[in-house]
Amino acid sequence: MSLTDISLTEPSLFDTVKKQFLYKLKGRLGLFLAMMGVQIMGLLFSLSGASSHGMGDNFLYVSVNEFSSDLIIWFTFFWIFVVAVLITTKDYQNIDFTFVANRLSSHLSNVGFLITAAVIGGVTAMLSGTLLRIVIYFIRGRYMLSENFITAPEVVLTGIAVTILYLLLISALGYFCGVLVQLSKVFIVILPALYIGTVDFLARELPVIVKVYNFIIGENSLALLAVKVLITTALIYACSCVLANRLEVR
Amino acid sequence: MELNSVEGKPIYVQIAEWLEEEILRGHIKEHEKIYSQYQLAEMFNINPATAAKGINILADQGILYKKRGLGMFLSPEAKEKIRDKRKNHTLKRLVEEVVVEARLLGVSEAELLSMIRDAGKVFDEHEGIEGG
Amino acid sequence: MDVISCQELTKTFGRVRALNNITFTIGQNRITGLIGPNGAGKTTLLKIIAGFLRASSGEVRVFSEDPFNNLKVAANMIFIDDQMRFPTSLTLSEILASAAAFYENWDMELARRLFDYFSLDPEQYHHKLSKGMKSTFNMIIGLAARCPLTIFDEPTTGMDAGVRKDYYRALLRDYLQKPRTIIISSHLLNEIEDILEDIFLLSGGEKRLQTPVSDLKEFAVALRGRREVIDKLTAGQEIYYQKSVGKDHSYVVIRRDAAEGLLKKAGRDGLEVFPVKADDLCVYLTSRKRGGIDSVFDRY
Numbered sequence: 001m002s003l004t005d006i007s008l009t010e011p012s013l014f015d016t017v018k019k020q021f022l023y024k025l026k027g028r029l030g031l032f033l034a035m036m037g038v039q040i041m042g043l044l045f046s047l048s049g050a051s052s053h054g055m056g057d058n059f060l061y062v063s064v065n066e067f068s069s070d071l072i073i074w075f076t077f078f079w080i081f082v083v084a085v086l087i088t089t090k091d092y093q094n095i096d097f098t099f100v101a102n103r104l105s106s107h108l109s110n111v112g113f114l115i116t117a118a119v120i121g122g123v124t125a126m127l128s129g130t131l132l133r134i135v136i137y138f139i140r141g142r143y144m145l146s147e148n149f150i151t152a153p154e155v156v157l158t159g160i161a162v163t164i165l166y167l168l169l170i171s172a173l174g175y176f177c178g179v180l181v182q183l184s185k186v187f188i189v190i191l192p193a194l195y196i197g198t199v200d201f202l203a204r205e206l207p208v209i210v211k212v213y214n215f216i217i218g219e220n221s222l223a224l225l226a227v228k229v230l231i232t233t234a235l236i237y238a239c240s241c242v243l244a245n246r247l248e249v250r
Numbered sequence: 251m252e253l254n255s256v257e258g259k260p261i262y263v264q265i266a267e268w269l270e271e272e273i274l275r276g277h278i279k280e281h282e283k284i285y286s287q288y289q290l291a292e293m294f295n296i297n298p299a300t301a302a303k304g305i306n307i308l309a310d311q312g313i314l315y316k317k318r319g320l321g322m323f324l325s326p327e328a329k330e331k332i333r334d335k336r337k338n339h340t341l342k343r344l345v346e347e348v349v350v351e352a353r354l355l356g357v358s359e360a361e362l363l364s365m366i367r368d369a370g371k372v373f374d375e376h377e378g379i380e381g382g
Numbered sequence: 383m384d385v386i387s388c389q390e391l392t393k394t395f396g397r398v399r400a401l402n403n404i405t406f407t408i409g410q411n412r413i414t415g416l417i418g419p420n421g422a423g424k425t426t427l428l429k430i431i432a433g434f435l436r437a438s439s440g441e442v443r444v445f446s447e448d449p450f451n452n453l454k455v456a457a458n459m460i461f462i463d464d465q466m467r468f469p470t471s472l473t474l475s476e477i478l479a480s481a482a483a484f485y486e487n488w489d490m491e492l493a494r495r496l497f498d499y500f501s502l503d504p505e506q507y508h509h510k511l512s513k514g515m516k517s518t519f520n521m522i523i524g525l526a527a528r529c530p531l532t533i534f535d536e537p538t539t540g541m542d543a544g545v546r547k548d549y550y551r552a553l554l555r556d557y558l559q560k561p562r563t564i565i566i567s568s569h570l571l572n573e574i575e576d577i578l579e580d581i582f583l584l585s586g587g588e589k590r591l592q593t594p595v596s597d598l599k600e601f602a603v604a605l606r607g608r609r610e611v612i613d614k615l616t617a618g619q620e621i622y623y624q625k626s627v628g629k630d631h632s633y634v635v636i637r638r639d640a641a642e643g644l645l646k647k648a649g650r651d652g653l654e655v656f657p658v659k660a661d662d663l664c665v666y667l668t669s670r671k672r673g674g675i676d677s678v679f680d681r682y
Contacts, residue, residue: 002410002411002530002560002561002562008445008454008457008458008530009454009457009458009486010453010454010457011453011454011457012453013453016453016457019483019484022483023469023480023483023484024469026469026472026476026480027468027469027471027472027480028469028471029471030470030471091467094465094466094467095467095468095469097434097456098466098467098468099480099481099484099485100453100456100457100484100485101453101456102433102451102452102453102456103451104451105453245451246436248434248435248436249434250429250432250434250461250465
């Protein structure tokens with residue numbers, strides 16, 4: 001009985017996306033190792049302290065060192081942006097089309113992968129922050145102004161949520177940039193130029209981002225932020241899918 | 251038997267001739283099922299459609315007959331049919347070629363006959379075919 | 383059912399026309415050889431059939447549907463070439479397990495046995511394999527996937543002769559067990575000639591010929607004899623190949639039916655008739671100049 005006599009397989013999109021997603025998780029573990037490496041690097045760089053100053057007179061000298069786990073988070077942002085761009089490149093695409101795929105299933109499984117990466121990145125980045133505090137405590141001496149040494153659980157969770165949201169946004173942007181580059185190499189020049197050109201604009205917006213990030217804003221804003229980010233992210237991914245739908249592969 | 255893809259004869263003709271030899275040597279009996287196209291394909295490392303073409307040549311000449319759903323079987327008068335055909339065509343042509351070559355080399359008929367006898371002796375020693 | 387059907391298919395890359403107005407069909411469960419010189423457009427044609435590239439104009443139908451962006455076609459088709467890519471962090475056995483999840487008809491037993499036969503190490507990584515081993519591994523995936531449409535694009539690059547023989551033998555035996563539609567593209571016809579049913583000759587982006595292999599051999603015939611005789615005989619005929627032999631003899635290849643007619647009328651006149659090897663014939667039918675490379679060196 002020939003193989004064509006047996007009725008042809010008709011796979012559903014959902015099935016294919018699921019299979020591709022699992023395949024990608026298995027095959028891209030290395031990227032998560034890189035994430036850990038990047039976060040450890042961030043942690044090590046943070047040990048030297050964000051700022052320090054000292055003052056004193058003849059009898060007493062006080063030196064103050066400030067530490068921040070922001071660096072770890074920025075490194076994680078950078079990591080996910082690179083990953084998002086990377087997975088739009090030819091070699092990664094070819095992996096999809098070596099087996100069963102169409103462009104939509106390839107994008108949807110990539111989105112699933114990036115969402116997973118954002119969640120994992122957000123959790124580990126915040127936990128690295130906690131780790132940083134512990135390391136500093138042991139390395140830099142016990143004399144710490146420590147009202148808030150043990151961060152309240154709600155703060156940690158909020159921090160994780162916010163980080164995840166920003167990672168989602170950044171990964172969507174990275175994916176979009178990657179897709180643009182695949183469409184036309186000219187974007188390799190245009191996009192960085194655009195970024196540098198608007199750095200002014202970003203500098204003005206930065207205080208807002210910093211404020212949100214410092215958890216001064218309460219829960220309400222978190223919900224609003226989540227809605228804003230999720231909608232924007234979905235829109236960006238939708239654009240990427242549409243733009244890349246006619247790309248030729250392999 | 252090695253198939254010769256390089257030589258002039260198409261593969262399916264070589265298959266048909268090999269089957270004829272098997273029949274002449276008595277390896278296949280009357281009304282016995284002959285090799286299927288898939289078996290021949292596997293034996294000679296060829297596409298089954300090519301093997302089928304060879305089988306069909308013999309079927310067209312009445313040497314084989316088809317039993318629906320079961321395959322190809324050897325016709326009762328197959329051996330005689332093959333003998334006649336090959337004597338009057340293949341052997342005749344080979345003989346003509348031998349004669350042409352002998353004339354070209356100036357080999358006499360007597361010499362040619364003795365060469366034939368010698369070749370016959372060598373063959374009988376090594377193989378020997380049943381049936382006269 | 384025709385598994386593949388193309389109508390006036392054209393593909394251009396910028397200003398280059400890779401495929402020009404190609405029309406053909408490929409029927410079920412046959413092994414077709416796609417033969418042609420390098421640059422003929424074989425890979426382009428196969429990738430359009432596979433749905434990787436888009437046709438510039440014309441129609442392509444695989445399993446009666448447009449193959450571009452088509453999950454149904456993708457799930458029932460596998461494309462084997464040396465550009466197959468796998469995640470670098472997966473071992474060969476992990477890749478096999480992943481493949482099994484994607485293909486309904488996957489035969490793990492066959493894959494394992496071929497693995498052992500070719501001495502592949504299941505714990506090895508794909509990017510660490512030699513070129514020949516990669517091709518072998520890709521072939522194993524191609525066969526074990528048991529897809530109704532299986533496409534091989536120059537699959538034996540880097541393989542030594544012994545492995546190539548085994549490869550084609552494995553292909554034939556698996557095809558005999560589980561017939562499917564197979565297309566093999568190669569520029570080495572003599573290696574695969576015996577296992578092909580049909581041959582599709584492509585050259586300069588155009589379809590030159592599509593015919594059963596057994597008919598190809600009978601398509602043309604070679605004549606050799608004195609040059610004047612040949613020239614007179616073949617005046618006005620389409621000549622596929624011609625070269626001079628010795629001082630005043632000539633060797634020419636023309637259609638068999640034409641030759642038979644001409645010889646009947648004019649008689650043999652010392653001409654010898656030869657068969658033409660299939661791969662030589664393909665070269666003649668797709669070559670640039672009538673005299674082949676010798677025409678560069680001949681001075682007559």
